[in-house]
Amino acid sequence: MSAVMHDGGTSVAQDAAAQAAPNPALPVAEPAEYDAILLASFGGPEGQDDVIPFLRNVTRGRGIPDERLEEVSHHYRKNGGISPINAQNRALKAALEAELAARGIELPVLWGNRNWDPYIPTVLQDAYDAGHRRLLMVSTSAYSSYSSCRQYREDIGMALTETGLDGKLAVDKVRQYFDHPGFVVPFIEGTAISLAKVRAELAAAGTPDAPVHVMFATHSIPTRDAEAAGRSVEEPRTFEQESAYVAQHLAVARVVMDAVEPSAVEGRDFSLVYQSRSGAPHVPWLEPDINDALAELAEAGTKGVVVVPLGFVSDHMEVLWDLDTEAAQTCAELGLTFDRSPTPGTHPKFVAGLVDMICERTVENNIAQRPAMTKLGPWRDVCNPGCCANFRGEKPVIAEGGSTIGLCSGGRPAASSTAVVQGGS
Numbered sequence: 001m002s003a004v005m006h007d008g009g010t011s012v013a014q015d016a017a018a019q020a021a022p023n024p025a026l027p028v029a030e031p032a033e034y035d036a037i038l039l040a041s042f043g044g045p046e047g048q049d050d051v052i053p054f055l056r057n058v059t060r061g062r063g064i065p066d067e068r069l070e071e072v073s074h075h076y077r078k079n080g081g082i083s084p085i086n087a088q089n090r091a092l093k094a095a096l097e098a099e100l101a102a103r104g105i106e107l108p109v110l111w112g113n114r115n116w117d118p119y120i121p122t123v124l125q126d127a128y129d130a131g132h133r134r135l136l137m138v139s140t141s142a143y144s145s146y147s148s149c150r151q152y153r154e155d156i157g158m159a160l161t162e163t164g165l166d167g168k169l170a171v172d173k174v175r176q177y178f179d180h181p182g183f184v185v186p187f188i189e190g191t192a193i194s195l196a197k198v199r200a201e202l203a204a205a206g207t208p209d210a211p212v213h214v215m216f217a218t219h220s221i222p223t224r225d226a227e228a229a230g231r232s233v234e235e236p237r238t239f240e241q242e243s244a245y246v247a248q249h250l251a252v253a254r255v256v257m258d259a260v261e262p263s264a265v266e267g268r269d270f271s272l273v274y275q276s277r278s279g280a281p282h283v284p285w286l287e288p289d290i291n292d293a294l295a296e297l298a299e300a301g302t303k304g305v306v307v308v309p310l311g312f313v314s315d316h317m318e319v320l321w322d323l324d325t326e327a328a329q330t331c332a333e334l335g336l337t338f339d340r341s342p343t344p345g346t347h348p349k350f351v352a353g354l355v356d357m358i359c360e361r362t363v364e365n366n367i368a369q370r371p372a373m374t375k376l377g378p379w380r381d382v383c384n385p386g387c388c389a390n391f392r393g394e395k396p397v398i399a400e401g402g403s404t405i406g407l408c409s410g411g412r413p414a415a416s417s418t419a420v421v422q423g424g425s
C-alpha cells in the first residue's frame with residue numbers, strides 16, 4: 001500500500017473490494033505540485049431576481065426554446081427562486097477542507113461556478129492575485145459528455161483567455177469519476193435502503209411479492225453529444241458502447257445491482273432512463289423519458305419503483321423537481337410505490353474518494369493505485385483532442401492532449417505509471 005494516510009483521513013482507494021481490472025489504454029498525467037483545489041460546479045440562482053439571468057447564462061448560444069426556459073423558471077420560482085445547488089456546494093467545499101486537513105494536506109479549496117456567482121473567471125483571477133500558479137479542478141460532474149466534461153474544461157480555457165492568465169496560471173482536472181468507489185458506494189448503500197423501504201411498503205399493503213423495478217435516472221443529452229462522448233472499449237460496439245456517456249451509466253448501474261441484487265436482469269428488474277430533456281423537439285435526445293418508462297412498467301405489472309439519480313452528485317433542482325416532484329407524481333397517478341435514493345452529496349466516502357483522486361495527481365501524498373469499479377475506467381486524466389466535441393465551434397480548453405491553453409503535463413500510458421493493486425491491500 002503506497003498511499004500515505006494521516007490521522008483521521010480515510011482512503012477509499014484502500015478498499016480492496018473496490019478494485020476492478022483497470023483499463024490500461026487510458027493515459028494518466030504525471031503527478032504535479034498544486035497550490036489549490038478548484039471545486040467547479042454548475043451554479044444556481046439564489047433568489048427570484050437571479051432566475052432569468054441564471055437561465056440566460058446556462059443556455060447562452062445553445063438554442064433552448066423560450067417555452068422550455070419559461071417552464072424551468074417555475075421550478076426555481078416555486079422554491080423561492082433558489083436552487084439548492086449552491087448550499088450543497090458550500091457543504092461539499094467544507095467537507096473537502098475537513099478531509100484534506102484530516103490527512104494533513106495543505107491545499108486550500110476554491111469554489112467557482114460555470115453559470116452563477118462565484119464565477120470561474122473571477123475565482124481564477126483571485127487565485128492568481130493570491131499567488132497561486134497551478135490549480136487542480138474537481139468538478140461536480142462524474143461522466144463523460146459535452147455538458148459534463150468538456151464544457152467545464154472549456155469554461156476554464158475561456159476564463160484563462162478572458163483574464164489574460166493563459167500561460168500564467170495552469171489548471172488541470174481530476175478524472176471523470178463515474179466508476180470510482182467513492183461515487184458508486186453511496187449509490188449502492190442508498191439503493192439497498194430504498195429497495196428495502198419499497199418492499200416493506202408493498203408488504204404492509206398485503207403484496208409482499210409484488211415486482212419492484214430499479215430505475216437509474218440521468219440527464220438526457222442530445223444523441224449526437226452522447227455519440228461524441230468518447231468510445232467505450234467494448235466490442236462489438238452497439239449504440240450503448242459507441243457512447244461512453246451511456247456505456248458508463250449502464251456499467252455503473254450493473255455494479256450497483258450486482259451489489260444489492262446480483263440476480264437482477266437489465267430490462268426486467270432495472271433500467272437506465274433519462275430526465276430533464278430540453279432543446280428543440282425535432283432534435284433527438286436520449287430516451288426513454290422516465291415518466292414514459294414508468295407508465296410502461298405499470299402497464300407491465302410493476303408495483304414498486306426505486307429511482308436512483310445515478311447521473312447526479314447532489315440533490316439539486318434537477319433531482320428535486322424532475323424526480324421528487326414529477327416522477328413521484330407520475331408514480332402516484334400510476335399507483336406505483338415510489339422511493340428516490342440519495343445522491344452522494346457529502347457522503348464521507350464520496351468526499352474521501354474526491355480527496356483520493358486529488359492525491360492521484362499530487363506529488364505529495366500521492367496515491368498510485370486508481371480504483372475503478374467498471375472495466376471502462378479509471379478514466380483518462382487528459383482528454384483526447386476533440387473528445388466530447390462542441391458542435392457549435394471550438395473553444396480554448398484545458399486538460400486535453402494537443403491543446404495549447406493551460407495545458408497540463410500531458411499523459412503517458414497508465415501501465416507504466418500506476419502501481420495498480422488488484423484485489424490486494
Ligand SMILES: CC1=C(CCC(=O)O)c2cc3nc(cc4[nH]c(cc5[nH]c(cc1n2)c(C)c5CCC(=O)O)c(CCC(=O)O)c4C)C(CCC(=O)O)=C3C
Pocket residue numbers: 042043044045055058059062064068069072083084085140141142145147148219220221222276277278279311312313316317318
Ligand atoms: C449532463 C448534464 C448534467 C449532469 C452533469 C453536471 O452536473 O454537470 C446537467 C446538470 C445540471 N443541469 C442544471 C440545470 C440546467 N440544465 C439545463 C440545460 C441542459 N443541461 C444539459 C445536460 C446536463 N445538465 C443539457 C444538454 C442541457 C441543454 C442546454 C445545453 O446544451 O447546455 C438548463 C436550461 C434549461 C433546460 O434546458 O432545462 C438548466 C437550468 C443543473 C443545476 C440544477 C440546480 O439549479 O439545482 C445541473 C447540476
Ligand SMILES: [Fe+2]
Pocket residue numbers: 219
Ligand atoms: Fe442541465
